[in-house]
Structures are given as C-alpha cells and as structure tokens.
Amino acid sequence: MCIMAMAWRAHRRWQLILIGNRDEYHARPAAPIARWAGRPGLIAGRDLQSGGTWLGVSEAGRAAIVTNLRGHGGPRSDRASRGALVTDLLAGDGRYGDAEQAALEDFNPFNLVLVDGASAHFLTNRPAPMRAALTPGLYGLSNGALDAPWPKTLALKEGLLGWLTGGAEQPERLFDVLRREDLPDAGIAPTAPSDAPDEAAASPIFIRNAIYGTRFSTIVAIDAEGRGRIMERRFDRHGAQNGEDGIAFRWPD
Template sequence: MCLIAFAWNTHPRWRLVLAGNRDEFHGRPTAPLARWPDTAMAAGRDLEAGGTWLGVNDDGRCTVVTNVRDPRDPQVGRSRGLLAVDYLTGPDQAPAHASRLRADAAHYRPFNLLTFDAREGIYLGNRPEARLQTITPGVHGLSNADFNTPWPKTRALMQRLQHWLEVDADNLEPLFAALADERQAPDEALPDTGIGLERERWLSSAFIRGERYGTRSSTLVLIDHRGAGRIVERRFGPHGRPDGQTELRFGIAD
C-alpha cells in the first residue's frame, strides 16, 4: 500500500474513512479481498509472503501498512505484511499492539503501520528508529515517507477526502476518482528520495500505470461510530486494466 488518506473521528457518521492505493509489481501473486478462513478478518492476501497490506475485522478494527522509499535501505527482515495480520487476528487493541511491537520493530522491513480500534488510532514506523504516535482527530495522509509527509499526491488525496466529507459523505465514486488520478506533480514539488527525477515523476501520481509495476488495487474503508462498516476493493492488472471489484460488510449489522 503506497498512498493513503484517512479521516479519523472528524465526521458525525464515520469514525474512520480511509482511501488507499496499493502499488506493487504485477507479477507478485495476490488474492483478492475476502474473509480469511478461521478468522474474523477481511483483507486481500499477498500470496508470496502470506500477509496483507490493508484489512478490517468484525470488531471494527482496521490496519494498513506501507513500505518506506529509501534505495539506501537493504529492505531485509520480516515481511511487513505480517504486521497487519498479527493485529487483526490478535487480542490487542491498537495502543497495546503498538507498544508490544515497538521493541521488535527493527526486525521488520521498513514500514509505516496504522492501526485503528474503537477508541484510538496509532501510527508506528521503524525507520530510522521505532516511532510511535497517537493519531489526532482530522484528515491525515501517508505514502512511502513519514506520517503526514506532504508529498504532492498525499496532499491532493487529503484535500479531496476533506471535500468529500463536507459535500457527500456517502457516494464512493468521488473517492475512487481521486484514487484514479494520473496527474503527475510538477518537478519543483517532487520529493528527492534517491531514485532519480524520471522515476519520481512517474511515482508522483495517485494512480500508477505500468506494464510490470503499478497500482494493483484501490480500496475504501468506511467504519461508523458503532463499529459497522464496509470495505470495497477495485483491482487492476498491467497498464491499469480493470480486474474486478469486491465489497464486504463487517461489524454490527444495520
């Protein structure tokens, strides 16, 4: 998962609204969003390492993880996707889970992890060292840098989410349109993460279209203040080819 905007405890209906794109190599085997057998969680599945990038469970918890873009980092350690599974299938709420994980965070590949429960949202990152932060009410963003780093595509998605909350916090199509935005940022606004200008340009759009690498899925999560919600995943193949949609309900029934 490489681009996220979310609204936390800032809307009268929704405790959490989260919009995110997962960017990955198209050749990496992946299972679509589904309920996992013998668990209370729903998520896509990375069939290579066994984890997930974003998921929810029936008690209204949600988690999402991104990598950290730094070509100088060797990217070794345990799979960060296992962090999401550990949270959604374990007994700990977000603060306890993050506190327990903090001591072991350095043993995972570079990650940003967001965890949400009925009361609190927590950010935990492990580069350059473990950092834990309680999330304040409001609209926030995350990509492949530190929490709330103002990359152009992160700011743009946050702005469109804020507008959606103010105008029509029900119709999902404007949020999917924001995730499908292929406009690239001007050169003067691009970050310098050590990958070169041409690649910075390509990765600066919300939706990345490519033959070998690109946006694999766009996902929306909406959880109300009782813990009931829905998760919707749209999937894409090489060159952005549509590859199906799944929607699931979870938590307390309406």
C-alpha cells in the first residue's frame, strides 16, 4: 500500500474512514478482500507471494494499513514480510500480534497505522523503531513521514476532507478521489528514491503503469454505531477496473 488518508473520530457520523491505494508490481499475485479462514473476524486482501496483507479490518475492532518507506534502501529478502505484521496486529495473535511488544526491526522499512478500539497508533521502524499515539483527526501517509506534504498526499487528504464536509454520504464516492491521476502544484515532492525503480519520484494518487502501478483501491467506512463496510476495486496493468467487492461487518460497542 503506497498512499492512504484517514479520518479517525473526526466526524459525528463516522468513527473511521480509511481510504488507500495499493501500488505494486502487476506480476505479484494477490487475492481480493475476503474473510480469512483460520483467522476469525479478519477481513482483508491477501498477498499470495508472502501470505500477509497490506490493509484490513478485524471484527474485534481493529483496522490497519502499511506502506513502504522510501530512502532507506531496497528491501532485503531475509526480512520478515511486512504483511505478516499487519495480519498479526489485526488478528491480535501470532508472533507480532502485540503492537507494544512486536519486534519492528524484523522488517524492511515501513510505516503502519493501527486503529484498535478507542485508540489509534502510528508505528515505524526507521530511522529507529517508534510507536506514537494518534489523536482524533485527519491524517495522510504515503512512503515518507506521517503527514509529509507530498503533493499526492495533500490531494488525497483534501479529497477526503471535501467528502466529510460535503455531507459525508455514500463512502463509495471516495473511489473517485482514489482514481485521480493529476498531480497538484501544492506540496513538496519526495527527495528520496522509491525502492520500486518503475515508480516516479513524484507520482499521482492513482498510478497507471504496465509494470508497477495501482492494483487495489480500498475504502473502510465505520459509523458511530460500529456498522462497517470494506470496499475494494481492482485494476489491471492498463489501469482498467477488473473487479469490485464489498463486505459488511460490525465492530463491538
């Protein structure tokens, strides 16, 4: 997952709105969102190469999303899968199921946002492992620091804010924001190169590229009563939509 925006406890109707695009090599196999057998209550897509996920929810009251982090070198094959960290945190079990105890240094560079009940946290492992509590508000994250003012991050946050202040109806309308291919003039382009050589240094929210591009767009919408829905659209190497799913769930009161 390479870009996301989140409104957490920032609207009277919605306790969580989380939107994001997963940018990845088209050759890397992945499965659509589904309920996972063997991990009760976990709903997420699945990376079929490493077995974990990039974004998901748990009916235990958790949501998590991970992005790669630029500027610290390419990925090392001897590191644990970052998707395993997301999966364990969502399930609340496994080797990395405890956010306070998980060995963040086991992974290639990452940023991760975790919502767990009434709390939200930002986790990263570069330049050193760090866990920080998040206050209610609007956040944006790509492959740099949390809320770094990259043009596409600012554009995604602006789109989410516009939806929240424009009636906050029909969360699926946020797919239009995730589909934007223009690059705004505002913001500061990243200075560090991507670990994916086919990704431009400054790219739009939606990346149309036959080798490395946007594969999944996902929306998580959970209202104040805990009624939730996770929605996903999938795209081929030409940027054309080739699938869509939605799964309803409920968080504990």
